Amino acid sequence: MPYVITRLCTNDGACVEVCPVACIHTRPGAPQFYIDPDVCIDCEQCEIVCPVDAIFKDVDVPAEHAEAIDINASFFRQNKAVVGPVAFETAWQMVQRAHAYAASVGIAVTAAVVDEAGVPIAVGRMDGAAPRTAELAVSKAYTAAAFHLATADLAAQARQPWLRSLVVAHRGRLLPAAGGLVIFDGITIIGAVGVAGGSATDHDVLCCQAAFSVLETGGH
Ligand code: SF4
Ligand code: SF4
Incomplete structure (x- = not known):
């Protein structure tokens, strides 16, 4: 409402x-x-x-x-222009690009790409990534899509009452922690990517940024 x-x-x-x-x-x-x-x-x-x-x-x-x-x-x-969600092929390439970056720095992560409503399109858990990272990655992507913001921008407000009540309203699916980025087509949001499993918060963000290289190289 x-x-x-x-x-x-x-x-x-x-x-x-x-x-x-x-x-x-x-x-x-x-x-x-x-x-x-x-x-x-x-x-x-x-x-x-x-x-x-x-x-x-x-x-x-x-x-x-x-x-x-x-x-x-x-x-x-x-x-607003009417555009569709991220295509599966693009989403899967983004997951693989995030995995490739993670492997290059010696970590194992889950990467997830969701549509503008936060529904998963592609999710990939690397060998060695902790099982819980699958849910965390989807939650970060869901949060970025729901707020139309990089989740790192929400992390500082995580203790605010309005955000805590929204976390409850979204049944715990909101995760205001770094590692979720919004995917735009022009000014329209078409999805989001989330990564979890890095040994430092920066790792998850860098994996997300690696995923975006697919869009820059014409994968989208
Ligand atoms: S805060 Fe100012 S700009 Fe916003 S609705 Fe009220 S009067 Fe309008
Ligand atoms: S401040 Fe909150 S309630 Fe007001 S328009 Fe923005 S999101 Fe909606």
């Missing part, structure tokens, strides 16, 4: 500063800011800071502002 900005907005931008997933946007000349309903994670931070009480949860929007739900969604519909 996303939040919605109504026409009460005075365009001061205060909500943009606090949104952890950067889903509040506008364009020059527009009368207000808008929230992307596909990205909003219901964290309430924008509602708390809005000086004019212009923001509501969609189920709580007053009747006189009901049109705001469609106005917010339409703003993003007009600006």
Whole structure:
């Protein structure tokens, strides 16, 4: 249930500063800011800071502002291209590229590629990688897809009450720890990659970055 900005907005931008997933946007000349309903994670931070009480949860929007739900969604519909998720062949190459990097530095990891909804497309556990890394890698990828953010950017906020309550709401599938990166096609998210098993946190991030080399070399 996303939040919605109504026409009460005075365009001061205060909500943009606090949104952890950067889903509040506008364009020059527009009368207000808008929230992307596909990205909003219901964290309430924008509602708390809005000086004019212009923001509501969609189920709580007053009747006189009901049109705001469609106005917010339409703003993003007009600006997004329709693209599919990462193709399996690309996803599998990304997993293999992450494995190759891991092997080169002497570690064994699981790498996972998920679609934009966090559903796995390809998962590979290297020989020697701990069994639990399979679940951790998928969780990191799921988290990056859900937040539209590198999971390392969430790690510092892991103790924040809003994030902890979201972890519970997502039944423990959210893992705000480094090692998950978002895959974009232009400005549209088409998936995410997650890696677990490195002996240092940096290893997981570097494996993710190695996976992205597939996209740079035309695998996507
Ligand atoms: S509820 Fe949270 S995620 Fe949604 S728009 Fe507001 S600050 Fe962003
Ligand atoms: S904080 Fe409120 S008034 Fe300011 S831009 Fe966001 S919705 Fe508009």
